[in-house]
Amino acid sequence: MSELTVTLLRFGFLALLWIFIAAVVVSQARDLTVSGRARSASRERTRAAVAADEPERRRPAPTPQPRQAAPTTGGARHRPQQLVVLEGPLAGSSYQLSAAPVMLGRSTEATVPLEDDYASGRHARLFPQGSRWFLEDLGSTNGTFVEGQKLSRAAAVEPGVRFRVGRTVMELRQ
Amino acid sequence: MSSTAPAAAHDAAARPRPRRLTELLLLLLALGIGVGANILVDPEQLDKDASHIVMSGSVLGLGALLVHVVLWARARYADPYLLPLAVALNGLGLAMIHRIDLSTGQTAANTQVVWTGVAMAVCCVVLWLLKDHRRLRNVTYIMLLLSAVLLVLPMVPGLGVEINGARLWISVAGRTFQPGEIAKITLAVFFAGYLSTNRDLILLAGRKIGPVRLPRFRDVAPMLAAWAIAIGVLVLQKDMGTAIMFFGLFLAMIYLATGRLGWIVLGVVLMLVGGFAASRFFTHVSLRLDAWLDAFNPEVYNRSPGGSAQIVQGLFGLASGGLFGQGLGQGRPDLVSYSNSDMIITAFGEELGLIGLGAILIMFLLFATRGLRAALGTRDAFGKLLAAGLSALMVLQLFIVIGGVTRLLPLTGLTTPFMSAGGSSLLSNWIIVAILLAISHSARRPVVTGPASDEDLATIEARRRARAEQRTQGSDAADREPATEPTRSAALSSSAAAPHHAGDSFDAPDTGSATEAMSRISDRSDGPAAGERAASRDTDDAAAAATTGGDAARGGTRAASSGGPEQKNEPAQGEAEQEGGTP
Numbered sequence: 001m002s003e004l005t006v007t008l009l010r011f012g013f014l015a016l017l018w019i020f021i022a023a024v025v026v027s028q029a030r031d032l033t034v035s036g037r038a039r040s041a042s043r044e045r046t047r048a049a050v051a052a053d054e055p056e057r058r059r060p061a062p063t064p065q066p067r068q069a070a071p072t073t074g075g076a077r078h079r080p081q082q083l084v085v086l087e088g089p090l091a092g093s094s095y096q097l098s099a100a101p102v103m104l105g106r107s108t109e110a111t112v113p114l115e116d117d118y119a120s121g122r123h124a125r126l127f128p129q130g131s132r133w134f135l136e137d138l139g140s141t142n143g144t145f146v147e148g149q150k151l152s153r154a155a156a157v158e159p160g161v162r163f164r165v166g167r168t169v170m171e172l173r174q
Numbered sequence: 175m176s177s178t179a180p181a182a183a184h185d186a187a188a189r190p191r192p193r194r195l196t197e198l199l200l201l202l203l204a205l206g207i208g209v210g211a212n213i214l215v216d217p218e219q220l221d222k223d224a225s226h227i228v229m230s231g232s233v234l235g236l237g238a239l240l241v242h243v244v245l246w247a248r249a250r251y252a253d254p255y256l257l258p259l260a261v262a263l264n265g266l267g268l269a270m271i272h273r274i275d276l277s278t279g280q281t282a283a284n285t286q287v288v289w290t291g292v293a294m295a296v297c298c299v300v301l302w303l304l305k306d307h308r309r310l311r312n313v314t315y316i317m318l319l320l321s322a323v324l325l326v327l328p329m330v331p332g333l334g335v336e337i338n339g340a341r342l343w344i345s346v347a348g349r350t351f352q353p354g355e356i357a358k359i360t361l362a363v364f365f366a367g368y369l370s371t372n373r374d375l376i377l378l379a380g381r382k383i384g385p386v387r388l389p390r391f392r393d394v395a396p397m398l399a400a401w402a403i404a405i406g407v408l409v410l411q412k413d414m415g416t417a418i419m420f421f422g423l424f425l426a427m428i429y430l431a432t433g434r435l436g437w438i439v440l441g442v443v444l445m446l447v448g449g450f451a452a453s454r455f456f457t458h459v460s461l462r463l464d465a466w467l468d469a470f471n472p473e474v475y476n477r478s479p480g481g482s483a484q485i486v487q488g489l490f491g492l493a494s495g496g497l498f499g500q501g502l503g504q505g506r507p508d509l510v511s512y513s514n515s516d517m518i519i520t521a522f523g524e525e526l527g528l529i530g531l532g533a534i535l536i537m538f539l540l541f542a543t544r545g546l547r548a549a550l551g552t553r554d555a556f557g558k559l560l561a562a563g564l565s566a567l568m569v570l571q572l573f574i575v576i577g578g579v580t581r582l583l584p585l586t587g588l589t590t591p592f593m594s595a596g597g598s599s600l601l602s603n604w605i606i607v608a609i610l611l612a613i614s615h616s617a618r619r620p621v622v623t624g625p626a627s628d629e630d631l632a633t634i635e636a637r638r639r640a641r642a643e644q645r646t647q648g649s650d651a652a653d654r655e656p657a658t659e660p661t662r663s664a665a666l667s668s669s670a671a672a673p674h675h676a677g678d679s680f681d682a683p684d685t686g687s688a689t690e691a692m693s694r695i696s697d698r699s700d701g702p703a704a705g706e707r708a709a710s711r712d713t714d715d716a717a718a719a720a721t722t723g724g725d726a727a728r729g730g731t732r733a734a735s736s737g738g739p740e741q742k743n744e745p746a747q748g749e750a751e752q753e754g755g756t757p
Binding site: 007009010017018019020021023024025027028 | 498
């Protein structure tokens with residue numbers, strides 16, 4: 001073998017090593033974000049445009065609103081906005097609901113402090129999901145009841161459905 | 175779907191892809207490096223006697239292909255870079271060992287080729303059996319016992335062999351094996367299993383002295399026992415390198431689990447104290463220290479046991495390599511003793527130069543980052559600790575070896591992962607590859623990550639109808655789909671892509687959901703936040719089951735079985751407990 005070939009092969013091999021590294025680095029660039037959270041933000045922005053183009057293909061489901069990445073903000077427009085107290089010590093008062101989960105209870109740290117002796121300190125929790133609010137008992141002494149049924153797990157609460165925490169009866173309104 | 179390019183792009187970005195083709199392409203490149211290096215060390219061999227080149231190339235190639243095929247079948251979403259990187263490093267190691275054989279007349283390369291084949295086969299077996307890495311968590315204490323046995327094995331009379339003053343090997347049927355190499359994996363599994371269970375106890379229970387909270391003794395006792403066994407045995411066996419590596423593994427894992435820098439500070443102080451004590455009490459340690467600090471002293475250089483000739487020759491080798499190296503097969507790495515095992519890094523430095531050695535180090539770095547990436551991506555604490563611990567182990571081992579040969583640290587005999595001649599080291603590193611691949615599969619596999627929405631439920635309903643239609647047509651093609659198809663989970667995933675690929679996964683079954691459901695159950699134990707999410711998910715699953723009705727064999731019911739027992743007796747409960755009592 002000539003001197004030139006040997007030299008070329010020598011440098012060619014070093015180049016091959018670095019080409020391999022470059023190939024690995026370049027092809028992995030896309031998944032260096034953890035769980036694609038960084039991407040979902042930009043996806044959110046473009047989704048509106050795409051959805052406008054093709055509403056029927058992208059929504060095989062009969063639900064009217066597009067699905068959002070963050071569950072707490074999904075379908076916010078169609079979610080009930082108001083929590084109204086119908087019976088109990090605070091009867092007549094109402095609370096504005098935002099996208100944040102709401103804690104019901106007697107404790108002062110509760111989002112909706114109920115002056116109800118039959119409610120536990122941290123009694124129940126309302127949290128938004130998609131277009132609905134879900135009610136979840138937080139291990140209260142007296143339980144949380146939706147339409148007379150005791151909650152054993154989180155359940156969706158439709159507007160107009162009465163639920164009871166201690167002696168306070170509430171419902172959601174649009 | 176092709177009509178809208180943006181939508182398709184979204185789909186591709188959001189849905190995890192197996193990326194096995196990327197792996198295949200990179201594997202070809204890695205094999206090119208391995209075989210190319212083997213040819214370049216002595217191109218004339220190609221004409222005279224190419225048998226070794228053909229054999230090592232085919233073992234490496236077939237082994238890599240076998241692992242690749244197993245990944246297709248068992249862990250489709252595994253990391254696509256780990257395998258090519260390991261194959262490239264292994265191929266380079268084979269070539270360098272072969273090259274040193276040519277100058278010294280040894281036959282280490284043939285043995286190494288055999289071990290490469292064995293190690294890759296074992297890697298496949300581990301991958302095949304270890305579908306879910308969490309199974310290793312069930313054998314936490316067995317792993318502790320196994321580590322102790324493996325470490326003590328070389329001290330059993332008749333079985334253990336003493337080579338170069340260290341009693342690290344056992345001899346079985348004429349072959350020597352270093353059980354300590356396997357023990358590093360079993361110890362890592364034990365640490366991960368123990369810490370993932372008892373992390374909170376170690377962090378929160380115990381007395382507070384000043385600003386430091388000391389863990390209770392009984393919470394850390396098993397850890398300390400493992401540490402004492404490892405270090406004690408290795409000190410008795412006179413292997414300081416492995417002892418430092420195990421100590422580092424212990425520190426790394428406890429730091430990973432607790433996030434307290436205090437452990438590292440404490441550990442480094444202990445290590446320095448231990449090192450100082452060892453240099454006083456053990457002559458071989460003080461000789462090593464001398465050879466490190468005073469390497470160029472002729473007296474130290476020429477000393478018969480524990481001289482610095484090896485280190486200094488290695489440094490000369492690195493120096494003669496310079497920036498671009500002498501070229502493969504052109505240097506004199508054979509002048510350094512143990513140039514094919516402990517000192518293989520200097521052999522590479524001499525023949526490939528700083529640029530080539532840098533490439534090798536970057537390959538190791540990439541390997542470790544992929545391990546850490548798997549740790550970041552996986553959802554269970556055990557997997558996180560194990561993947562990160564194994565990556566840390568590899569980095570630590572490299573640091574000790576390369577620090578040793580470049581005179582940054584005292585030289586201690588450790589192997590360079592994947593490269594050094596030595597079957598046990600190769601075997602243990604390929605097992606690490608298998609475990610990391612299994613963890614990365616569970617990290618990248620699509621699973622349910624958030625609560626289901628109305629839309630998901632509608633999708634499930636639509637798919638149920640589609641299936642019902644299919645069944646009435648007498649076709650059960652859906653049943654024959656591969657069991658790993660993760661379609662249901664993809665459809666249920668809270669990522670924004672769910673609506674669009676729901677369309678194309680319409681007729682696919684969701685046989686893959688069983689494992690996903692399992693993983694969600696175990697998620698629930700991870701923390702209060704996860705618990706809340708899981709609870710709300712169950713609600714949706716229950717709703718899904720309700721809509722699915724009697725379609726018991728497949729579909730949403732499968733998912734509902736994850737929340738099964740509670741859900742089944744819910745109606746009864748609701749009627750029985752009509753009213754709550756007084757406070």
